[in-house]
Amino acid sequence: MQKKILNKILTISIGLVWLANGLLCKVLNLVPRHEQIVGRILGDAFAKPLTISIGISEIIMAIWVFTGYKSRLNTVLQISIITIMNSIEFVVVPDLLLWGKLNSVFALLLIAVIFYNEFYLNKKTTNALC
Structure with missing residues (x-):
């Protein structure tokens, strides 16, 4: 039961x-x-316009994450x-990044959380990407 709750919290x-x-x-700049x-x-x-387009794509990604539809593919x-x-x-x-090249550490942490949330906490009956 705790894995399910943690999965929901991390997904949100x-x-x-x-x-x-x-x-x-990006969209509101x-x-x-x-x-x-x-x-x-x-x-x-x-x-x-490209920044706004990227922002809209990220909003769509958020909606996809929230829905849980094809969550493995999404991950x-x-x-x-x-x-x-x-x-x-x-x-x-690197000079424009909030933490410079150290941003990569935070990106790796986010990747690890996303991976852990889907492939450890969100156990599926199939291993397919769907």
Whole structure:
């Protein structure tokens, strides 16, 4: 029973991370550094619309996390996105990251929590990605 409760708490927390980053940081631009990161990586000309698009995608990811639909596929996608995004930022724009290159440690912790939540706490009867 405790695994189930912890799974629910972590699922909501993970969803809130995606929602906060997408809505607050990117769509509402409460953290302008995100637009600067996108501008430096993809070009300043389209930084604002691309940042908003990324934010909307993160909001969609939050909704997907909250629904629990195909949670294993969702988990693999989250881990892949976080890994790719943070690897690019680590190499290209470490000076714009909140904790510089140390951001990668927090990204790895988030990945570990997401993995643990799905593959340990959320036991499924099948091992398929669905």
